Each structure stands twice: as C-alpha cells, then as structure tokens.
Amino acid sequence: xxxxxxxxxxxxxxxxxxxxxxxxxxxxxxxxxxxxxxxxxxxxxxxxxxxxxxxxxxxxxxxxxxxxxxxxxxxxxxxxxxxxxxxxxxxxxxxxxxxxxxxxxxxxxxxxxxxxxxxxxxxxxxxxxxxxxxxxxxxxxxxxxxxxxxxxxxxxxxxxxxxxxxxxxxxxxxxxxxxxxxxxxxxxxxxxxxxxxxxxxxxxxxxxxxxxxxxxxxxxxxxxxxxxxxxxxxxxxxxxxxxxxxxxxxxxxxxxxxxxxxxxxxxxxxxxxxxxxxxxxxxxxxxxxxxxxxxxxxxxxxxxxxxxxxxxxxxxxxxxxxxxxxxxxxxxxxxxxxxxxxxxxxx
Amino acid sequence: xxxxxxxxxxxxxxxxxxxxxxxxxxxxxxxxxxxxxxxxxxxxxxxxxxxxxxxxxxxxxxxxxxxxxxxxxxxxxxxxxxxxxxxxxxxxxxxxxxxxxxxxxxxxxxxxxxxxxxxxxxxxxxxxxxxxxxxxxxxxxxxxxxxxxxxxxxxxxxxxxxxxxxxxxxxxxxxxxxxxxxxxxxxxxxxxxxxxxxxxxxxxxxxxxxxxxxxxxxxxxxxxxxxxxxxxxxxxxxxxxxxxxxxxxxxxxxxxxxxxxxxxxxxxxxxxxxxxxxxxxxxxxxxxxxxxxxxxx
Numbered sequence: 165x166x167x168x169x170x171x172x173x174x175x176x177x178x179x180x181x182x183x184x185x186x187x188x189x190x191x192x193x194x195x196x197x198x199x200x201x202x203x204x205x206x207x208x209x210x211x212x213x214x215x216x217x218x219x220x221x222x223x224x225x226x227x228x229x230x231x232x233x234x235x236x237x238x239x240x241x242x243x244x245x246x247x248x249x250x251x252x253x254x255x256x257x258x259x260x261x262x263x264x265x266x267x268x269x270x271x272x273x274x275x276x277x278x279x280x281x282x283x284x285x286x287x288x289x290x291x292x293x294x295x296x297x298x299x300x301x302x303x304x305x306x307x308x309x310x311x312x313x314x315x316x317x318x319x320x321x322x323x324x325x326x327x328x329x330x331x332x333x334x335x336x337x338x339x340x341x342x343x344x345x346x347x348x349x350x351x352x353x354x355x356x357x358x359x360x361x362x363x364x365x366x367x368x369x370x371x372x373x374x375x376x377x378x379x380x381x382x383x384x385x386x387x388x389x390x391x392x393x394x395x396x397x398x399x400x401x402x403x404x405x406x407x408x409x410x411x412x413x414x415x416x417x418x419x420x421x422x423x424x425x426x427x428x429x430x431x432x433x434x435x436x437x438x439x440x441x442x443x444x445x446x447x448x449x450x451x452x453x454x455x456x457x458x459x460x461x462x463x464x465x466x467x468x469x470x471x472x473x474x475x476x477x478x479x480x481x482x483x484x485x486x487x488x489x490x491x492x493x494x495x496x497x498x499x500x501x502x503x504x505x506x507x508x509x510x511x
Numbered sequence: 512x513x514x515x516x517x518x519x520x521x522x523x524x525x526x527x528x529x530x531x532x533x534x535x536x537x538x539x540x541x542x543x544x545x546x547x548x549x550x551x552x553x554x555x556x557x558x559x560x561x562x563x564x565x566x567x568x569x570x571x572x573x574x575x576x577x578x579x580x581x582x583x584x585x586x587x588x589x590x591x592x593x594x595x596x597x598x599x600x601x602x603x604x605x606x607x608x609x610x611x612x613x614x615x616x617x618x619x620x621x622x623x624x625x626x627x628x629x630x631x632x633x634x635x636x637x638x639x640x641x642x643x644x645x646x647x648x649x650x651x652x653x654x655x656x657x658x659x660x661x662x663x664x665x666x667x668x669x670x671x672x673x674x675x676x677x678x679x680x681x682x683x684x685x686x687x688x689x690x691x692x693x694x695x696x697x698x699x700x701x702x703x704x705x706x707x708x709x710x711x712x713x714x715x716x717x718x719x720x721x722x723x724x725x726x727x728x729x730x731x732x733x734x735x736x737x738x739x740x741x742x743x744x745x746x747x748x749x750x751x752x753x754x755x756x757x758x759x760x761x762x763x764x765x766x767x768x769x770x771x772x773x774x775x776x777x778x779x780x781x782x783x784x785x786x787x788x789x790x791x792x793x794x795x796x797x798x799x800x801x802x803x804x805x806x807x808x
Contacts, residue, residue, distance in 0.1 A: 335545050
C-alpha cells in the first residue's frame with residue numbers, strides 16, 4: 165500500500181536518506197568521540213604518570229640527597245683525604261701522595277701495637293663467627309622447634325640487645341673484677357686478682373663478654389627465617405624418619421641459607437670495625453695489648469675531638485681505612501661467591 | 512596414649528635437647544644473676560661492698576641512688592663557658608635524640624621501601640641495587656671524612672644535623688620495608704586512586720597503616736638503639752649530652768664519692784629502668800618474627 169503511493173514513496177526515500185545521513189553523522193561523531201577519548205585517555209595516563217613522578221621525586225628527595233652527601237661526597241672526600249697531610253705551617257691540608265699509605269704499611273709490618281690490633285681483630289672475628297654464630301644458630305633452632313622453655317630463652321637471649329651496653333659492661337666489669345676473685349678465694353684461700361686487672365686474662369674476659377651478650381639479634385632473625393619454612397616439608401621428613409639433627413642439617417640449614425649467607429658476607433667487615441666493647445670498658449684509653457683496629461680508629465677520632473678537634477690525624481686514619489677497604493672488598497666478594505657455590509643447596 | 516607418652520619421653524631424652532637446654536639455662540641464669548648482682552650491690556655502702564662483694568647487703572641503703580640523683584651529670588664546654596647538664600637535662604636530650612632520630616630514620620626507610628616497591632620506574636631498580644651493593648661492599652674508616660663534611664655543611668653539633676644524618680635509606684630496614692610493601696596487593700592503592708585519592712593519601716592513609724606492625728617494631732628497635740648509643744652523640748652532638756653520655760663519663764670517674772662502685776652501679780640501675788619499662792610494655796611486639804617478608808606471628 166505504501167509503495168504504490170508516490171507521496172509515501174517520497175517520504176520513504178526521504179526517511180532512508182535521513183537514516184543514512186543520521187547513520188553517517190553517528191559514525192562521524194562516534195569516530196570523533198572515540199578519537200577524542202583516546203587522546204583524553206592518553207592525556208590522563210600521562211598526567212597520572214607525571215603525578216607519580218612528582219610524588220616520587222618529592223618523597224625521595226631527602227633520602228637521595230642524604231645518599232649523595234653522606235655516601236658519595238663523604239667517600240670521595242675520604243679518598244682525597246687519604247692522599248693528604250696536615251701542614252701546621254699552612255694550617256691546612258696539603259697533598260702528600262702515598263705518604264700515608266707507606267706509613268700504614270710500615271706500621272702493619274713493624275709497629276707492635278698495630279700488629280697486635282690486627283691480630284686481636286682477626287681473633288675476635290674468628291671466635292665470633294665460629295663460636296658465637298654457630299651457637300646462636302643452634303639456639304635459634306631450639307627456639308624454632310619450641311623445645312622446653314623456648315619462649316623464655318628467646319626473651320632472655322634478647323635482653324642484652326635491649327639493656328644499654330654500657331650498663332651491662334659496668335656490671336660485668338665489676339663482677340669479674342671484684343666478685344669473682346672473692347668467690348675463687350673461698351676455694352683457693354689465696355688472694356686472687358680480678359679478671360680485668362690481670363693482663364693475662366683481660367682479653368679472654370672481654371672476648372667472652374662479646375660472645376655471651378651477642379646472641380640476641382641473630383637468634384631473633386634466624387628464628388624468623390626458620391619459621392618461614394613450610395611445615396609440610398618438615399612433616400614429610402619426619403614421616404620418612406628424619407631425626408632432629410638430620411632435620412637441622414638437611415632441611416633447616418639449606419632453607420635459611422640465603423639469610424645466613426647475607427649475615428656471613430656482611431659480617432666480614434667486622435674484622436676491621438669491631439670494637440669488642442672496649443670503649444665501654446675503658447673509654448679512649450684501653451691497654452695497647454687489647455685494642456682492635458675498629459677501636460683504634462674510633463678512639464683516635466674521639467680523643468682528637470675531646471682535645472680540641474685537631475684534624476692532623478685524619479689523613480692517616482683515612483689511608484688506613486682505605487687500605488682495609490681494599491683488603492676487605494675482594495675477601496667479601498670471594499666469601500659471597502664461595503657461600504653460593506659451596507653452601508648447602510635445596511633441590 | 513602409650514605411643515604418645517613414649518614419643519614425649521623420646522623428645523625429652525634427646526641428647527641435642529638436653530645439651531641445648533643445659534647451655535641455655537646456664538646462659539640465662541648467668542645473665543639474670545649478673546643484673547641481679549648489680550642491682551643488689553647498688554644498695555650496699557662502699558665499705559660493705561669492699562668486704563662483701565657477692566653477698567646481700569649487710570644494711571640496705573638508698574643513699575647511692577640519692578647521690579646519683581643529685582650528682583649525675585656532665586659538664587660540656589660550649590664556646591668559652593663550661594655548662595653543667597644535670598640528670599633532667601640529659602633525660603630531655605635523650606628523649607629528643609631517640610624519639611626524633613628514630614622517627615626520621617624509620618620514616619625514611621619506609622618511604623624509600625614504598626617508592627621502590629610500588630613505582631616500577633628505572634630509578635627504583637637503581638636505588639635497590641645501591642642498597643644491596645653498599646651492604647655487601649662496605650667502606651671502612653670514613654669517620655674523619657664524615658666529620659669534615661658535616662662540619663663543612665654547618666650542621667655539626669645541631670639537632671638538624673643529627674636528623675639529616677639519620678634520614679638515609681641504606682641498610683637492612685630498606686629491604687624489610689620493601690618486602691612488606693610488595694606483599695600488599697596493588698588493588699588497594701588503585702581502588703583508592705579511582706575514588707580520587709592522591710599519591711600521598713594512598714601512602715599515608717592506606718599503605719603505611721598496613722605495614723604499621725613492621726614500622727612500629729623497627730621504630731622501637733631504632734629508639735632503643737639510639738637511647739643506648741653514646742658513640743654517635745659523643746662525636747656529633749657534644750653540646751647536647753644524653754643519659755648514655757652521662758653514664759659513660761660517670762663510669763670513668765675514679766675519684767671522690769662518685770668513684771665508689773655501688774654508686775656507679777646505682778647509676779647503671781637507674782639508666783636501665785626506662786629501657787626495662789619499654790621492654791615490659793612492648794616485648795611481644797619486639798620479639799615478633801622479623802624477616803625479609805615483613806612480620807609474622
């Protein structure tokens with residue numbers, strides 16, 4: 165009916181044209197819209213990224229500035245300082261070439277105090293690593309396995325990390341120097357000398373103190389690492405008949421090895437930085453036969469500051485530090501490589 | 512039941528357990544007895560201590576504590592003047608030093624841990640690599656150089672200097688925070704951003720509260736470490752002595768009434784009290800399992 169009427173056909177064709185036009189309009193508008201949205205989305209993404217970068221830059225500004233000053237600048241100055249010496253005539257630092265390094269090497273070859281300090285430092289490191297570290301590891305395993313009184317021991321082992329070192333040193337010092345001789349005299353019926361007063365027992369007494377008070381943080385962190393071990397592994401080993409020691413060596417040790425190897429690698433620096441608590445015991449005036457290299461460097465700076473702030477000794481100390489760094493860097497890298505290569509592995 | 516009993520018995524007679532139990536009992540007893548001996552001796556007179564070094568006091572006296580309260584302090588040369596700092600001044604300095612430096616240090620590590628964990632920019636990888644490298648490859652003996660730099664910057668012996676010195680991000684705490692923030696799903700922050708939150712709000716209101724357990728533990732450990740540390744303050748903050756510095760000089764005194772061992776032990780006991788109170792209040796938090804995966808248990 166509609167087709168036959170020309171007026172109607174006209175309306176139909178106009179309508180078709182209108183729809184076509186509308187559809188075309190729609191497609192153009194949609195294209196434009198999508199095109200615009202893409203741009204807006206990109207713009208919005210760019211804005212978010214820019215905001216992220218601004219936030220990042222603002223928040224990290226102080227820590228990065230700290231790094232640039234207290235690590236980069238301090239270390240550059242440290243290297244430069246080791247090649248200088250203090251001229252009293254000019255009241256300033258002047259270039260000295262390798263003079264300080266030659267003195268450091270000469271001292272390590274012929275100065276009895278420095279040779280003794282190096283020997284003491286090595287002994288402290290070895291004993292701390294082989295006795296303190298291993299014992300601490302076993303203590304951590306005991307706590308991790310929740311054996312009798314484990315939580316009580318965990319608390320007590322951590323106490324030396326909380327109690328001020330100076331307080332503990334004072335109590336220990338007076339106890340071994342005053343109370344112990346009195347107690348021993350009860351049995352020997354002779355007058356005994358205090359353990360910190362007799363030169364022959366001073367070093368061992370202080371070394372014992374270092375190990376005795378040094379378990380806290382290592383037990384805490386090793387227990388944390390051990391508690392991360394999947395319980396199902398331990399259970400299946402138990403079902404296979406694994407005893408406690410087998411579990412320790414075959415499961416616990418390999419699984420916490422990454423944590424242990426970090427500690428062992430980072431700990432190497434202790435050879436040259438450990439003060440063995442000597443500053444607590446003696447201030448800046450420890451007997452020469454007791455000193456370690458770490459103590460020597462700290463006490464020298466402190467003494468210089470206390471007596472007016474003379475910087476004359478700084479270049480020598482810097483050269484000594486740089487020499488030690490040159491020794492400890494390859495040793496650290498080697499130990500890290502060796503621990504990764506020969507340490508226990510998980511399969 | 513029988514099997515369980517025999518299992519328990521086997522556990523009890525395990526040689527490893529027995530040896531470790533014995534060693535740990537000895538270690539713990541020696542530590543407790545030492546502190547107990549120190550505390551008991553602080554109630555003795557000097558005369559009593561000379562002839563009775565390990566027994567209980569013949570007559571309890573509190574005079575050592577009174578002496579410490581009146582005389583504990585240290586004198587510091589500031590310019591041309593010799594200024595005396597008494598126990599309350601030292602306490603205030605200790606509080607300012609420990610509270611503020613621990614906050615700056617912990618916050619700095621938390622911020623950098625968050626940025627490197629949640630923003631995958633190239634610099635995040637560089638910063639993480641810097642932390643790992645400086646941990647494994649240490650540099651020794653930089654104290655003289657550090658002193659020169661701090662002096663050159665004009666921040667030597669100032670609170671701002673101490674805060675700035677603690678605002679670094681190197682070290683183990685960075686890795687702990689980074690691991691803690693990585694463990695939080697990204698959706699948490701994204702959802703807040705869709706609702707219109709800015710980066711700072713996401714960090715301060717959502718992310719930081721989620722790692723508050725890690726934050727508070729590291730803050731507490733840092734606070735205790737700074738409260739007990741006298742070495743840094745002795746060198747970098749000489750005109751603002753703390754309790755720890757006061758105790759250091761007190762311990763070195765050899766003459767007069769202050770040279771008596773029971774008096775020194777009384778000072779040690781008094782210095783111990785604030786830390787013991789903190790430990791009693793927060794020991795559960797402090798003994799939480801700290802690992803590179805954050806905090807457990």
